[in-house]
Amino acid sequence: MAALHCIVKLGGSAVTHKDCFESLKVEALQRAAGIVHALHRRGQRCIIVHGAGSFGHFQAKEFNVSKGSMEYSVDADYLRRGLCLTRLSVTKLNHLVTEELVKHGIPAVGISPFGAWKAAGEEVVRADVAAVLEALEAGYVPVLHGDAVLDVKQHCCILSGDTIIEILSQELSPKHVVFLTDVDGIYDQPPDNPGGGSAWEECENQDHPPI
Known part of the structure:
Protein backbone atom coordinates (compact mmCIF):
# COMPACT_ATOMS: atom_id res chain seq x y z
CA MET A 1 0.00 0.00 0.00
CA ALA A 2 1.23 3.49 -0.84
CA ALA A 3 2.01 5.68 2.15
CA LEU A 4 -0.83 7.54 3.81
CA HIS A 5 0.15 11.20 4.01
CA CYS A 6 -2.29 12.35 6.65
CA ILE A 7 -5.55 12.05 8.49
CA VAL A 8 -7.41 15.36 8.65
CA LYS A 9 -9.90 15.93 11.46
CA LEU A 10 -12.58 18.54 10.86
CA GLY A 11 -13.68 19.50 14.34
CA GLY A 12 -17.41 19.72 14.95
CA SER A 13 -16.99 23.27 16.25
CA ALA A 14 -14.91 24.16 13.19
CA VAL A 15 -17.56 23.29 10.59
CA THR A 16 -20.80 23.75 12.56
CA HIS A 17 -22.32 26.26 14.95
CA LYS A 18 -22.28 23.91 17.92
CA ASP A 19 -25.00 25.67 19.92
CA CYS A 20 -27.40 26.02 16.99
CA PHE A 21 -29.32 22.91 15.89
CA GLU A 22 -27.93 21.43 12.65
CA SER A 23 -26.27 24.68 11.59
CA LEU A 24 -23.35 24.48 9.16
CA LYS A 25 -20.44 26.94 8.93
CA VAL A 26 -20.49 26.99 5.15
CA GLU A 27 -17.44 29.20 4.58
CA ALA A 28 -15.35 27.24 7.08
CA LEU A 29 -16.25 23.98 5.36
CA ILE A 35 -7.04 22.47 1.98
CA VAL A 36 -7.96 18.87 1.19
CA HIS A 37 -8.04 19.72 -2.52
CA ALA A 38 -4.48 21.03 -2.31
CA LEU A 39 -3.37 17.75 -0.72
CA HIS A 40 -5.14 15.67 -3.34
CA ARG A 41 -3.73 17.75 -6.19
CA ARG A 42 -0.20 16.95 -4.97
CA GLY A 43 -1.01 13.25 -4.93
CA GLN A 44 -0.91 13.01 -1.14
CA ARG A 45 -3.34 10.40 0.10
CA CYS A 46 -5.49 11.35 3.04
CA ILE A 47 -8.47 10.34 5.13
CA ILE A 48 -11.02 12.83 6.45
CA VAL A 49 -12.74 12.38 9.80
CA MET A 70 -26.49 1.64 31.51
CA GLU A 71 -27.39 4.93 33.14
CA TYR A 72 -31.17 4.76 33.02
CA SER A 73 -33.67 1.94 32.84
CA VAL A 74 -35.14 3.24 29.60
CA ASP A 75 -37.67 1.79 27.25
CA ALA A 76 -35.87 -0.08 24.47
CA ASP A 77 -37.94 1.56 21.74
CA TYR A 78 -37.13 4.99 23.19
CA LEU A 79 -33.41 4.25 23.02
CA ARG A 80 -33.66 2.86 19.50
CA ARG A 81 -35.48 5.99 18.39
CA GLY A 82 -32.73 8.13 19.90
CA LEU A 83 -30.05 6.19 18.05
CA CYS A 84 -31.96 6.48 14.77
CA LEU A 85 -32.49 10.23 15.15
CA THR A 86 -28.85 10.75 16.10
CA ARG A 87 -27.69 8.82 13.05
CA LEU A 88 -30.05 10.67 10.73
CA SER A 89 -28.44 13.89 11.89
CA VAL A 90 -24.77 12.85 11.79
CA THR A 91 -25.14 11.21 8.38
CA LYS A 92 -26.78 14.41 7.14
CA LEU A 93 -23.61 16.28 8.09
CA ASN A 94 -21.46 13.57 6.50
CA HIS A 95 -23.40 14.05 3.27
CA LEU A 96 -22.87 17.83 3.41
CA VAL A 97 -19.14 17.48 4.08
CA THR A 98 -18.68 14.86 1.36
CA GLU A 99 -20.73 16.93 -1.09
CA GLU A 100 -18.51 19.99 -0.53
CA LEU A 101 -15.37 17.92 -1.05
CA VAL A 102 -16.75 16.53 -4.32
CA LYS A 103 -17.58 20.08 -5.45
CA HIS A 104 -13.88 20.86 -4.99
CA GLY A 105 -12.92 18.02 -7.33
CA ILE A 106 -12.05 15.52 -4.60
CA PRO A 107 -13.17 11.87 -5.09
CA ALA A 108 -14.64 11.74 -1.59
CA VAL A 109 -16.83 8.90 -0.33
CA GLY A 110 -18.69 8.89 2.97
CA ILE A 111 -18.10 5.87 5.21
CA SER A 112 -20.29 5.51 8.30
CA PRO A 113 -18.98 3.44 11.23
CA PHE A 114 -22.39 2.06 12.26
CA GLY A 115 -22.59 -1.66 11.53
CA ALA A 116 -18.86 -1.93 10.84
CA TRP A 117 -17.55 -0.72 14.21
CA LYS A 118 -18.75 -2.10 17.54
CA LEU A 136 -7.94 4.44 -0.46
CA GLU A 137 -6.51 1.77 -2.74
CA ALA A 138 -9.25 2.46 -5.30
CA GLY A 139 -8.24 6.14 -5.38
CA TYR A 140 -10.95 7.61 -3.16
CA VAL A 141 -10.77 9.90 -0.14
CA PRO A 142 -12.70 8.23 2.72
CA VAL A 143 -14.80 10.57 4.85
CA LEU A 144 -15.66 9.09 8.25
CA HIS A 145 -17.52 10.71 11.12
CA GLY A 146 -18.37 10.42 14.77
CA ASP A 147 -21.35 8.10 15.02
CA ALA A 148 -23.74 6.19 17.25
CA VAL A 149 -22.79 2.50 17.21
CA LEU A 150 -23.98 -0.71 18.80
CA ASP A 151 -22.50 -1.65 22.17
CA VAL A 152 -22.71 -5.26 23.39
CA LYS A 153 -22.86 -4.17 27.05
CA GLN A 154 -25.21 -1.19 26.91
CA HIS A 155 -26.98 -1.47 23.55
CA CYS A 156 -25.39 1.67 22.07
CA CYS A 157 -22.83 4.39 22.63
CA ILE A 158 -21.16 7.28 20.85
CA LEU A 159 -18.03 6.58 18.82
CA SER A 160 -16.13 9.85 18.63
CA GLY A 161 -14.15 11.08 15.67
CA ASP A 162 -11.06 11.27 17.88
CA THR A 163 -11.37 7.57 18.76
CA ILE A 164 -11.71 6.73 15.07
CA ILE A 165 -8.54 8.72 14.34
CA GLU A 166 -6.64 7.00 17.15
CA ILE A 167 -7.46 3.55 15.77
CA LEU A 168 -6.83 4.50 12.14
CA SER A 169 -3.47 5.99 13.15
CA GLN A 170 -2.46 2.79 14.93
CA GLU A 171 -3.43 0.66 11.94
CA LEU A 172 -2.33 2.85 9.04
CA SER A 173 0.59 4.92 10.42
CA PRO A 174 -0.07 8.22 8.61
CA LYS A 175 2.81 10.69 8.34
CA HIS A 176 0.68 13.42 9.89
CA VAL A 177 -2.55 13.84 11.83
CA VAL A 178 -3.95 17.36 11.50
CA PHE A 179 -6.85 18.82 13.49
CA LEU A 180 -8.71 21.77 11.96
CA THR A 181 -10.41 23.67 14.77
CA ASP A 182 -12.26 26.90 15.46
CA VAL A 183 -9.19 28.40 17.20
CA ASP A 184 -6.80 30.64 15.26
CA GLY A 185 -3.17 29.56 15.03
CA ILE A 186 -1.14 26.35 14.81
CA TYR A 187 -0.82 24.43 18.08
CA ASP A 188 1.29 21.49 19.23
CA GLN A 189 -1.66 20.09 21.20
CA PRO A 190 -5.35 20.96 21.68
CA PRO A 191 -5.45 24.53 23.06
CA ASP A 192 -8.26 23.59 25.46
CA ASN A 193 -6.16 20.86 27.12
CA PRO A 194 -5.20 21.44 30.77
CA GLY A 195 -2.30 23.86 30.60
CA GLY A 196 -3.14 24.72 27.01
CA GLY A 197 -1.23 24.02 23.84
CA SER A 198 1.57 26.26 22.63
CA ALA A 199 0.97 28.28 19.48
CA TRP A 200 3.84 28.23 17.00
CA GLU A 201 5.26 31.72 16.57
CA GLU A 202 7.02 30.70 13.37
CA CYS A 203 6.20 27.91 10.92
CA GLU A 204 8.72 26.75 8.32
CA ASN A 205 7.25 24.94 5.35
CA GLN A 206 10.38 24.37 3.29
CA ASP A 207 10.72 20.76 4.40
CA HIS A 208 7.07 20.30 5.29
CA PRO A 209 4.73 21.58 2.54
CA PRO A 210 1.71 23.48 3.84
CA ILE A 211 -1.30 21.29 4.42
Missing part, protein backbone atom coordinates in the same frame (compact mmCIF):
# COMPACT_ATOMS: atom_id res chain seq x y z
CA GLN A 30 -15.37 25.48 1.97
CA ARG A 31 -11.95 26.53 3.29
CA ALA A 32 -11.36 23.06 4.71
CA ALA A 33 -12.31 21.51 1.38
CA GLY A 34 -9.79 23.79 -0.30
CA HIS A 50 -15.24 14.95 11.03
CA GLY A 51 -16.98 15.52 14.31
CA ALA A 52 -20.73 15.88 14.71
CA GLY A 53 -20.95 19.37 16.18
CA SER A 54 -24.56 20.52 16.17
CA PHE A 55 -25.58 17.51 14.07
CA GLY A 56 -26.50 14.63 16.35
CA HIS A 57 -25.44 16.28 19.60
CA PHE A 58 -28.90 17.41 20.61
CA GLN A 59 -30.56 14.07 19.80
CA ALA A 60 -27.84 12.06 21.52
CA LYS A 61 -28.16 14.18 24.66
CA GLU A 62 -31.97 14.05 24.75
CA PHE A 63 -32.10 10.26 24.43
CA ASN A 64 -28.91 9.56 26.40
CA VAL A 65 -27.45 7.60 23.50
CA SER A 66 -23.90 7.84 24.84
CA LYS A 67 -24.73 5.74 27.93
CA GLY A 68 -27.30 3.50 26.29
CA SER A 69 -29.12 1.28 28.78
CA ALA A 119 -18.13 -1.30 21.20
CA ALA A 120 -18.34 -3.01 24.59
CA GLY A 121 -18.80 -0.64 27.51
CA GLU A 122 -17.85 2.27 25.23
CA GLU A 123 -14.56 0.59 24.26
CA VAL A 124 -14.10 -0.30 20.59
CA VAL A 125 -13.97 -4.07 20.05
CA ARG A 126 -14.37 -4.11 16.28
CA ALA A 127 -13.12 -1.56 13.76
CA ASP A 128 -13.53 -2.10 10.04
CA VAL A 129 -10.33 -0.52 8.79
CA ALA A 130 -10.44 -2.78 5.70
CA ALA A 131 -13.26 -0.76 4.12
CA VAL A 132 -11.23 2.42 4.53
CA LEU A 133 -8.17 0.77 3.01
CA GLU A 134 -10.15 -0.51 0.03
CA ALA A 135 -11.47 2.99 -0.67
Whole structure:
Protein backbone atom coordinates (compact mmCIF):
# COMPACT_ATOMS: atom_id res chain seq x y z
CA MET A 1 0.00 0.00 0.00
CA ALA A 2 1.23 3.49 -0.84
CA ALA A 3 2.01 5.68 2.15
CA LEU A 4 -0.83 7.54 3.81
CA HIS A 5 0.15 11.20 4.01
CA CYS A 6 -2.29 12.35 6.65
CA ILE A 7 -5.55 12.05 8.49
CA VAL A 8 -7.41 15.36 8.65
CA LYS A 9 -9.90 15.93 11.46
CA LEU A 10 -12.58 18.54 10.86
CA GLY A 11 -13.68 19.50 14.34
CA GLY A 12 -17.41 19.72 14.95
CA SER A 13 -16.99 23.27 16.25
CA ALA A 14 -14.91 24.16 13.19
CA VAL A 15 -17.56 23.29 10.59
CA THR A 16 -20.80 23.75 12.56
CA HIS A 17 -22.32 26.26 14.95
CA LYS A 18 -22.28 23.91 17.92
CA ASP A 19 -25.00 25.67 19.92
CA CYS A 20 -27.40 26.02 16.99
CA PHE A 21 -29.32 22.91 15.89
CA GLU A 22 -27.93 21.43 12.65
CA SER A 23 -26.27 24.68 11.59
CA LEU A 24 -23.35 24.48 9.16
CA LYS A 25 -20.44 26.94 8.93
CA VAL A 26 -20.49 26.99 5.15
CA GLU A 27 -17.44 29.20 4.58
CA ALA A 28 -15.35 27.24 7.08
CA LEU A 29 -16.25 23.98 5.36
CA GLN A 30 -15.37 25.48 1.97
CA ARG A 31 -11.95 26.53 3.29
CA ALA A 32 -11.36 23.06 4.71
CA ALA A 33 -12.31 21.51 1.38
CA GLY A 34 -9.79 23.79 -0.30
CA ILE A 35 -7.04 22.47 1.98
CA VAL A 36 -7.96 18.87 1.19
CA HIS A 37 -8.04 19.72 -2.52
CA ALA A 38 -4.48 21.03 -2.31
CA LEU A 39 -3.37 17.75 -0.72
CA HIS A 40 -5.14 15.67 -3.34
CA ARG A 41 -3.73 17.75 -6.19
CA ARG A 42 -0.20 16.95 -4.97
CA GLY A 43 -1.01 13.25 -4.93
CA GLN A 44 -0.91 13.01 -1.14
CA ARG A 45 -3.34 10.40 0.10
CA CYS A 46 -5.49 11.35 3.04
CA ILE A 47 -8.47 10.34 5.13
CA ILE A 48 -11.02 12.83 6.45
CA VAL A 49 -12.74 12.38 9.80
CA HIS A 50 -15.24 14.95 11.03
CA GLY A 51 -16.98 15.52 14.31
CA ALA A 52 -20.73 15.88 14.71
CA GLY A 53 -20.95 19.37 16.18
CA SER A 54 -24.56 20.52 16.17
CA PHE A 55 -25.58 17.51 14.07
CA GLY A 56 -26.50 14.63 16.35
CA HIS A 57 -25.44 16.28 19.60
CA PHE A 58 -28.90 17.41 20.61
CA GLN A 59 -30.56 14.07 19.80
CA ALA A 60 -27.84 12.06 21.52
CA LYS A 61 -28.16 14.18 24.66
CA GLU A 62 -31.97 14.05 24.75
CA PHE A 63 -32.10 10.26 24.43
CA ASN A 64 -28.91 9.56 26.40
CA VAL A 65 -27.45 7.60 23.50
CA SER A 66 -23.90 7.84 24.84
CA LYS A 67 -24.73 5.74 27.93
CA GLY A 68 -27.30 3.50 26.29
CA SER A 69 -29.12 1.28 28.78
CA MET A 70 -26.49 1.64 31.51
CA GLU A 71 -27.39 4.93 33.14
CA TYR A 72 -31.17 4.76 33.02
CA SER A 73 -33.67 1.94 32.84
CA VAL A 74 -35.14 3.24 29.60
CA ASP A 75 -37.67 1.79 27.25
CA ALA A 76 -35.87 -0.08 24.47
CA ASP A 77 -37.94 1.56 21.74
CA TYR A 78 -37.13 4.99 23.19
CA LEU A 79 -33.41 4.25 23.02
CA ARG A 80 -33.66 2.86 19.50
CA ARG A 81 -35.48 5.99 18.39
CA GLY A 82 -32.73 8.13 19.90
CA LEU A 83 -30.05 6.19 18.05
CA CYS A 84 -31.96 6.48 14.77
CA LEU A 85 -32.49 10.23 15.15
CA THR A 86 -28.85 10.75 16.10
CA ARG A 87 -27.69 8.82 13.05
CA LEU A 88 -30.05 10.67 10.73
CA SER A 89 -28.44 13.89 11.89
CA VAL A 90 -24.77 12.85 11.79
CA THR A 91 -25.14 11.21 8.38
CA LYS A 92 -26.78 14.41 7.14
CA LEU A 93 -23.61 16.28 8.09
CA ASN A 94 -21.46 13.57 6.50
CA HIS A 95 -23.40 14.05 3.27
CA LEU A 96 -22.87 17.83 3.41
CA VAL A 97 -19.14 17.48 4.08
CA THR A 98 -18.68 14.86 1.36
CA GLU A 99 -20.73 16.93 -1.09
CA GLU A 100 -18.51 19.99 -0.53
CA LEU A 101 -15.37 17.92 -1.05
CA VAL A 102 -16.75 16.53 -4.32
CA LYS A 103 -17.58 20.08 -5.45
CA HIS A 104 -13.88 20.86 -4.99
CA GLY A 105 -12.92 18.02 -7.33
CA ILE A 106 -12.05 15.52 -4.60
CA PRO A 107 -13.17 11.87 -5.09
CA ALA A 108 -14.64 11.74 -1.59
CA VAL A 109 -16.83 8.90 -0.33
CA GLY A 110 -18.69 8.89 2.97
CA ILE A 111 -18.10 5.87 5.21
CA SER A 112 -20.29 5.51 8.30
CA PRO A 113 -18.98 3.44 11.23
CA PHE A 114 -22.39 2.06 12.26
CA GLY A 115 -22.59 -1.66 11.53
CA ALA A 116 -18.86 -1.93 10.84
CA TRP A 117 -17.55 -0.72 14.21
CA LYS A 118 -18.75 -2.10 17.54
CA ALA A 119 -18.13 -1.30 21.20
CA ALA A 120 -18.34 -3.01 24.59
CA GLY A 121 -18.80 -0.64 27.51
CA GLU A 122 -17.85 2.27 25.23
CA GLU A 123 -14.56 0.59 24.26
CA VAL A 124 -14.10 -0.30 20.59
CA VAL A 125 -13.97 -4.07 20.05
CA ARG A 126 -14.37 -4.11 16.28
CA ALA A 127 -13.12 -1.56 13.76
CA ASP A 128 -13.53 -2.10 10.04
CA VAL A 129 -10.33 -0.52 8.79
CA ALA A 130 -10.44 -2.78 5.70
CA ALA A 131 -13.26 -0.76 4.12
CA VAL A 132 -11.23 2.42 4.53
CA LEU A 133 -8.17 0.77 3.01
CA GLU A 134 -10.15 -0.51 0.03
CA ALA A 135 -11.47 2.99 -0.67
CA LEU A 136 -7.94 4.44 -0.46
CA GLU A 137 -6.51 1.77 -2.74
CA ALA A 138 -9.25 2.46 -5.30
CA GLY A 139 -8.24 6.14 -5.38
CA TYR A 140 -10.95 7.61 -3.16
CA VAL A 141 -10.77 9.90 -0.14
CA PRO A 142 -12.70 8.23 2.72
CA VAL A 143 -14.80 10.57 4.85
CA LEU A 144 -15.66 9.09 8.25
CA HIS A 145 -17.52 10.71 11.12
CA GLY A 146 -18.37 10.42 14.77
CA ASP A 147 -21.35 8.10 15.02
CA ALA A 148 -23.74 6.19 17.25
CA VAL A 149 -22.79 2.50 17.21
CA LEU A 150 -23.98 -0.71 18.80
CA ASP A 151 -22.50 -1.65 22.17
CA VAL A 152 -22.71 -5.26 23.39
CA LYS A 153 -22.86 -4.17 27.05
CA GLN A 154 -25.21 -1.19 26.91
CA HIS A 155 -26.98 -1.47 23.55
CA CYS A 156 -25.39 1.67 22.07
CA CYS A 157 -22.83 4.39 22.63
CA ILE A 158 -21.16 7.28 20.85
CA LEU A 159 -18.03 6.58 18.82
CA SER A 160 -16.13 9.85 18.63
CA GLY A 161 -14.15 11.08 15.67
CA ASP A 162 -11.06 11.27 17.88
CA THR A 163 -11.37 7.57 18.76
CA ILE A 164 -11.71 6.73 15.07
CA ILE A 165 -8.54 8.72 14.34
CA GLU A 166 -6.64 7.00 17.15
CA ILE A 167 -7.46 3.55 15.77
CA LEU A 168 -6.83 4.50 12.14
CA SER A 169 -3.47 5.99 13.15
CA GLN A 170 -2.46 2.79 14.93
CA GLU A 171 -3.43 0.66 11.94
CA LEU A 172 -2.33 2.85 9.04
CA SER A 173 0.59 4.92 10.42
CA PRO A 174 -0.07 8.22 8.61
CA LYS A 175 2.81 10.69 8.34
CA HIS A 176 0.68 13.42 9.89
CA VAL A 177 -2.55 13.84 11.83
CA VAL A 178 -3.95 17.36 11.50
CA PHE A 179 -6.85 18.82 13.49
CA LEU A 180 -8.71 21.77 11.96
CA THR A 181 -10.41 23.67 14.77
CA ASP A 182 -12.26 26.90 15.46
CA VAL A 183 -9.19 28.40 17.20
CA ASP A 184 -6.80 30.64 15.26
CA GLY A 185 -3.17 29.56 15.03
CA ILE A 186 -1.14 26.35 14.81
CA TYR A 187 -0.82 24.43 18.08
CA ASP A 188 1.29 21.49 19.23
CA GLN A 189 -1.66 20.09 21.20
CA PRO A 190 -5.35 20.96 21.68
CA PRO A 191 -5.45 24.53 23.06
CA ASP A 192 -8.26 23.59 25.46
CA ASN A 193 -6.16 20.86 27.12
CA PRO A 194 -5.20 21.44 30.77
CA GLY A 195 -2.30 23.86 30.60
CA GLY A 196 -3.14 24.72 27.01
CA GLY A 197 -1.23 24.02 23.84
CA SER A 198 1.57 26.26 22.63
CA ALA A 199 0.97 28.28 19.48
CA TRP A 200 3.84 28.23 17.00
CA GLU A 201 5.26 31.72 16.57
CA GLU A 202 7.02 30.70 13.37
CA CYS A 203 6.20 27.91 10.92
CA GLU A 204 8.72 26.75 8.32
CA ASN A 205 7.25 24.94 5.35
CA GLN A 206 10.38 24.37 3.29
CA ASP A 207 10.72 20.76 4.40
CA HIS A 208 7.07 20.30 5.29
CA PRO A 209 4.73 21.58 2.54
CA PRO A 210 1.71 23.48 3.84
CA ILE A 211 -1.30 21.29 4.42
